[in-house]
Amino acid sequence: DKDTAIAVEHIVLAAAAKGLGTCWIGSFNEQKVRELVGAPEHLQVVALLALGYPAEEPPPRPRKPLTEIAFIEKYGQPFAPPADPRKDRCKS
Amino acid sequence: DKDTAIAVEHIVLAAAAKGLGTCWIGSFNEQKVRELVGAPEHLQVVALLALGYPAEEPPPRPRKPLTEIAFIEKYGQPFAPPADPRKDRCKS
Numbered sequence: 354d355k356d357t358a359i360a361v362e363h364i365v366l367a368a369a370a371k372g373l374g375t376c377w378i379g380s381f382n383e384q385k386v387r388e389l390v391g392a393p394e395h396l397q398v399v400a401l402l403a404l405g406y407p408a409e410e411p412p413p414r415p416r417k418p419l420t421e422i423a424f425i426e427k428y429g430q431p432f433a434p435p436a437d438p439r440k441d442r443c444k445s
Numbered sequence: 446d447k448d449t450a451i452a453v454e455h456i457v458l459a460a461a462a463k464g465l466g467t468c469w470i471g472s473f474n475e476q477k478v479r480e481l482v483g484a485p486e487h488l489q490v491v492a493l494l495a496l497g498y499p500a501e502e503p504p505p506r507p508r509k510p511l512t513e514i515a516f517i518e519k520y521g522q523p524f525a526p527p528a529d530p531r532k533d534r535c536k537s
């Protein structure tokens with residue numbers, strides 16, 4: 354699953370670089386898809402990817418702040434990037 | 446797993462864009478990692494990612510040809526990109 358997700362996401366980003374939009378689809382009837390494309394039973398269908406020229410350019414959706422999703426040293430200890438990275442590097 | 450793999454791979458690519466090398470690590474003692482970072486039991490540790498400035502720049506590893514891994518319409522029918530895409534588009 355992870356290997357495939359990595360490969361699919363590279364397709365997503367390569368498509369985006371060419372102005373194409375995609376939509377990850379993880380919820381589908383695996384047996385039906387297998388029949389449709391004639392894939393053998395021993396293969397697992399991990400994902401479908403819709404691909405096309407986007408009709409709209411929606412603004413980026415809100416994201417959680419980094420301090421809420423990134424921790425430093427210990428789980429729960431919010432990671433805050435140094436305000437000025439150069440300052441941080443010259444502590445000696 | 447897929448959501449996390451996507452997020453981690455974006456970190457991999459962002460790191461690469463800054464000249465940093467990474468190594469996906471999927472094989473580890475989950476309980477030990479959880480203890481080390483103090484993560485609660487209800488969270489699954491999906492991956493570790495080693496990050497650093499690369500000491501070497503190995504040449505790209507050999508890749509399977511596209512015709513071996515990409516099929517068109519049906520599983521097993523090798524996808525060969527058209528030699529001249531413009532020709533292909535002007536069939537009318």
Ligand SMILES: Cc1cc2nc3c(=O)[nH]c(=O)nc-3n(C[C@H](O)[C@H](O)[C@H](O)COP(=O)(O)O)c2cc1C
Pocket residue numbers: 376377378379380381414447448451
């Ligand atoms: C692993 C994965 C599976 C998804 N499966 C579906 C799906 O079955 N149907 C669907 O409409 N969208 C699916 N999506 C798309 C999401 O609903 C969402 O539109 C997309 O991740 C973009 O949202 P974001 O801008 O908040 O990242 C999936 C996304 C991911 C990452």
Ligand SMILES: Cc1cc2nc3c(=O)[nH]c(=O)nc-3n(C[C@H](O)[C@H](O)[C@H](O)COP(=O)(O)O)c2cc1C
Pocket residue numbers: 355356359468469470471472473506
């Ligand atoms: C999901 C995943 C898990 C991995 N787990 C490990 C690991 O546990 N230990 C390790 O040394 N490398 C691990 N790797 C790294 C691979 O062994 C390999 O070095 C990397 O994918 C680059 O190889 P490539 O150039 O052929 O793509 C993992 C890679 C992926 C994608």
